[in-house]
Amino acid sequence: MAAQLIKGTEIREEILEEITAEVQGIKEKHGVVPGLVTILVGENPASLSYVSLKIKTAERVGFKEVQDNQPADIPAEDLLALIDKYNNDNTIDGILVQLPLPDHVDEKKVLNAIDPDKDVDGFHPVNVGRLMIGGKEVKFPPCTPAGIQEMIVRAGVPTEGAEVVVVGRSNIVGKPIANMMLQKGPGANSTVTVVHTRTRDMAAHCKRADILIVAAGVPDLVKPEWIKPGACVIDVGVNRVGEKISAKTGKKVAILKGDVDFEAAKEIAGYITPVPGGVGPMTITMLMRNTLQSCKFKLGIA
Numbered sequence: 464m465a466a467q468l469i470k471g472t473e474i475r476e477e478i479l480e481e482i483t484a485e486v487q488g489i490k491e492k493h494g495v496v497p498g499l500v501t502i503l504v505g506e507n508p509a510s511l512s513y514v515s516l517k518i519k520t521a522e523r524v525g526f527k528e529v530q531d532n533q534p535a536d537i538p539a540e541d542l543l544a545l546i547d548k549y550n551n552d553n554t555i556d557g558i559l560v561q562l563p564l565p566d567h568v569d570e571k572k573v574l575n576a577i578d579p580d581k582d583v584d585g586f587h588p589v590n591v592g593r594l595m596i597g598g599k600e601v602k603f604p605p606c607t608p609a610g611i612q613e614m615i616v617r618a619g620v621p622t623e624g625a626e627v628v629v630v631g632r633s634n635i636v637g638k639p640i641a642n643m644m645l646q647k648g649p650g651a652n653s654t655v656t657v658v659h660t661r662t663r664d665m666a667a668h669c670k671r672a673d674i675l676i677v678a679a680g681v682p683d684l685v686k687p688e689w690i691k692p693g694a695c696v697i698d699v700g701v702n703r704v705g706e707k708i709s710a711k712t713g714k715k716v717a718i719l720k721g722d723v724d725f726e727a728a729k730e731i732a733g734y735i736t737p738v739p740g741g742v743g744p745m746t747i748t749m750l751m752r753n754t755l756q757s758c759k760f761k762l763g764i765a
């Protein structure tokens with residue numbers, strides 16, 4: 464195998480240790496711990512599992528964690544009132560409303576009701592605007608793109624002047640990561656191209672990429688011949704392509720595949736992220752970092 468693996472599972476451990484130490488320091492010096500509330504509406508099994516991992520991670524780093532589960536039929540006004548309660552709670556630094564929400568609730572209205580200074584997901588239009596401006600204006604970069612940038616930096620991949628090609632233009636990955644990589648500053652300063660379903664020759668663009676970030680949601684979309692030898696390939700895709708029985712637990716588990724043909728691509732790329740164990744673990748890690756950052760802004764030490 465030619466490529467060096469960039470493992471999110473390992474980088475996560477490094478960052479969570481850094482966060483834990485910082486939380487301890489803040490507690491000793493200021494007598495305060497960062498607070499995160501997770502609001503889960505209904506019992507969607509995937510959401511339940513994501514939220515329980517967020518709670519576990521928050522507890523591990525020493526945060527105060529408030530788990531606020533609400534029934535699927537909660538009236539929209541009650542959900543908005545709940546958000547308002549946490550907006551006004553000084554012990555809460557981060558508010559996370561797990562998506563998707565039930566159909567009777569207007570998702571946009573809910574996300575817009577979160578105080579932008581507690582929006583640790585970075586989904587509020589104010590934070591999207593801050594990200595676009597860049598530099599010190601940015602408070603909460605969205606978690607998956609922030610994780611991607613962190614992986615690139617920690618792997619030592621040069622970004623200055625690099626050709627970055629982003630495959631996919633979603634609001635939560637494609638658009639923000641493109642924006643982040645073109646900003647002035649370390650871990651960025653790149654020349655960015657975004658390709659999508661209407662792009663005429665996707666392969667031709669990908670072949671130019673020093674850093675190829677793929678967030679299309681299509682298993683094996685990126686073929687080995689699209690990859691420039693030595694490139695850094697970040698695969699954001701998590702596609703369920705079947706089920707298997709886990710050798711460890713004996714239970715049915717999903718078979719996951721990325722957007723890149725990993726087996727072939729790893730022979731050509733210089734760096735590559737696996738699926739699972741690549742970008743996935745970084746998202747919750749960055750949520751913890753944003754919550755810590757929010758607490759530091761509150762204390763005037765960020």
Ligand code: GUN
Pocket residue numbers: 513559560561562563584606746
């Ligand atoms: N549902 C799936 N991913 C996410 C996420 O990153 N944040 C929120 N709030 N909901 C999600």
